[in-house]
Amino acid sequence: MKKTSWLAGPYLVWMGLFIVIPLVMILVYAVMEEGTLSIEAFSKFMQPVYVKVLARSVWLALLSTAICLFVGYPAAMFIAGREKGVRNLLLMLFLVPMWMNFLLRTYAWMTLLGNNGLINRFLGLLGLPAMALMYNDVAVVLGMVYNFLPFMVLPIYTVLHRMDQSLIEAARDLGAGSAGVFTKVTLPLSMPGIASGITMVFMPAVSTFVISRLLGGGQYMLIGNLVEQQFLVQGDWNFGSAISMILIVVILVSMGIMSRFEKGQEGGVTPW
Amino acid sequence: MGTKLIELKNIHKSYEEHEVLSGIDLYIRENEFITLLGPSGCGKTTTLRLIGGFEKPDEGDVLFDSKRINDIPPHQRHINTVFQRYALFPHLNVFENVAFGLRIQKQPKEQIAKKVSRMLKLVDLKGFEQRHIESLSGGQQQRVAIARALVNQPRVLLLDEPLGALDMKLRREMQIELKNMQRQVGITFIYVTHDQEEALTMSDTVVVMNDGRIQQIGTPEDIYNEPNNRFVAHFIGKSNIIEGTMIRDKEVRFCGEAFPCVDGGFGEDVPVDVVLRPEDIHLGSPDKGQLTGTVTDVVFKGIHYEMLIECQDHTLTVQSTRMREPGESVGISVGPEEIHVMAREAGQ
Numbered sequence: 115m116k117k118t119s120w121l122a123g124p125y126l127v128w129m130g131l132f133i134v135i136p137l138v139m140i141l142v143y144a145v146m147e148e149g150t151l152s153i154e155a156f157s158k159f160m161q162p163v164y165v166k167v168l169a170r171s172v173w174l175a176l177l178s179t180a181i182c183l184f185v186g187y188p189a190a191m192f193i194a195g196r197e198k199g200v201r202n203l204l205l206m207l208f209l210v211p212m213w214m215n216f217l218l219r220t221y222a223w224m225t226l227l228g229n230n231g232l233i234n235r236f237l238g239l240l241g242l243p244a245m246a247l248m249y250n251d252v253a254v255v256l257g258m259v260y261n262f263l264p265f266m267v268l269p270i271y272t273v274l275h276r277m278d279q280s281l282i283e284a285a286r287d288l289g290a291g292s293a294g295v296f297t298k299v300t301l302p303l304s305m306p307g308i309a310s311g312i313t314m315v316f317m318p319a320v321s322t323f324v325i326s327r328l329l330g331g332g333q334y335m336l337i338g339n340l341v342e343q344q345f346l347v348q349g350d351w352n353f354g355s356a357i358s359m360i361l362i363v364v365i366l367v368s369m370g371i372m373s374r375f376e377k378g379q380e381g382g383v384t385p386w
Numbered sequence: 387m388g389t390k391l392i393e394l395k396n397i398h399k400s401y402e403e404h405e406v407l408s409g410i411d412l413y414i415r416e417n418e419f420i421t422l423l424g425p426s427g428c429g430k431t432t433t434l435r436l437i438g439g440f441e442k443p444d445e446g447d448v449l450f451d452s453k454r455i456n457d458i459p460p461h462q463r464h465i466n467t468v469f470q471r472y473a474l475f476p477h478l479n480v481f482e483n484v485a486f487g488l489r490i491q492k493q494p495k496e497q498i499a500k501k502v503s504r505m506l507k508l509v510d511l512k513g514f515e516q517r518h519i520e521s522l523s524g525g526q527q528q529r530v531a532i533a534r535a536l537v538n539q540p541r542v543l544l545l546d547e548p549l550g551a552l553d554m555k556l557r558r559e560m561q562i563e564l565k566n567m568q569r570q571v572g573i574t575f576i577y578v579t580h581d582q583e584e585a586l587t588m589s590d591t592v593v594v595m596n597d598g599r600i601q602q603i604g605t606p607e608d609i610y611n612e613p614n615n616r617f618v619a620h621f622i623g624k625s626n627i628i629e630g631t632m633i634r635d636k637e638v639r640f641c642g643e644a645f646p647c648v649d650g651g652f653g654e655d656v657p658v659d660v661v662l663r664p665e666d667i668h669l670g671s672p673d674k675g676q677l678t679g680t681v682t683d684v685v686f687k688g689i690h691y692e693m694l695i696e697c698q699d700h701t702l703t704v705q706s707t708r709m710r711e712p713g714e715s716v717g718i719s720v721g722p723e724e725i726h727v728m729a730r731e732a733g734q
Contacts, residue, residue, distance in 0.1 A: 280470070280473035281476075284467070285486070286440075286460045290486075291461055299475060
């Protein structure tokens, strides 16, 4: 123990009060019912209707993560390859939306996609029929991709930017064309960034309830909405806690898988 | 020595208004160990990168086997490079690093395994196949980098200050090993360094560069004994450069005395620079030398003493195995063979 370790005291107290104790409480609520140990809340979740909600949440989160990766990787590569001035400008443009309130940004999508939204009014001007753009999977995925894309781009950009350019030259020197350089050097070396990006997009995407509420509509159910409903509408804290625990396990497992790709390599922002 | 393999013709190259190469003309023969030697920023690395294909000349041509290769990308040249900091792939083990080029060529597995193991034997790294790059010492990484380049059987190997990161003892060992390897594989080595000792030890030909220009091309002996100008004389080893006058062919005056020498062709009564290597100046008793001087400083250097001698308003650096006391009067003599005369450069 170093002499300055007492400086961490305030944070340790904070962590105990607001992270450890609440987590323990959730665990207790999940496994206790009226003072006795019970797995009833968990078995309740095993009904098809709830499992379907979980499956749909995981599926949409995976889909959003994949889209973010395929859109974000080329974007990160493009930015990393620019001159310093252009690079900083492009990074700014990626970050500026994040300075705005998350709710505000999502409401903005509502005014774009709504039945009387900008897009449909524009279609009306052209004499085309209005389309149902909101309250479906596409709108929810769009909202997730829009909100979480920077979390994919930034860690990948960081890794690519820091990458030793002489490694690229070495690969070219040894006979690799652009495709060979990418698949054999750039891509494998950017795996830590990809892993960070995937984790940082997947986690908030799988647990979101705001995006699904606003862009998916009132009847639209993802696991986040289910948790919210149990606590705020149904008042079933036991069931809500049990779902939360299941969600935590889903996230831990996905992070465990991802961290295998990050071992021994630095780069990006790791949530561990 | 073989035929001309690579030729650089009047190469100019600038980065943002700053000219790094101003008219490089150079040819490199087959199986030659050639060294580009000069201080940092002299353009030696840029010259190497032009040959490797990582840079294009603004003006001039790069020829390989008499064919212009200015626009051929690096991966299509029969040239491989050992990079300054090795640039080994951190995500691959030793075997895969060495096999990289062969895998790109899609050679059959058994052949790759055979070639890689033969190459690892050559660089004395047998048994290191599965090791990770980070677990290797600097010297071992160096060898992997050489093996990775040589396994592709290039016609030319470029080496960019490959020994820069190693300690003195290892450097000396690697210098000899590199020279042996070059003889064994029998290909052209183009070596870049700022270390004159390294250049003299290993090279068949030394190209001394400064300010984007070639100062002198020659064998190590030529460069050391017959420097073309003040820059080369100063850069290669220690030297005393004294202003003098060429009286006539084979007679030069400096420090107020006339000396017989072996140089000629400058004309009569022409101002020149005279180069005297510290180990070529002999000290004796004051009544015997061609000049007399006073010892002002003595430093012990291990194999010899290095002394500063005041003589006729000049300070000469002299190396001798016999120590003299500061303040002692000494006689100075220099043999005709040991006097090297250079034309006086404009503006000096």
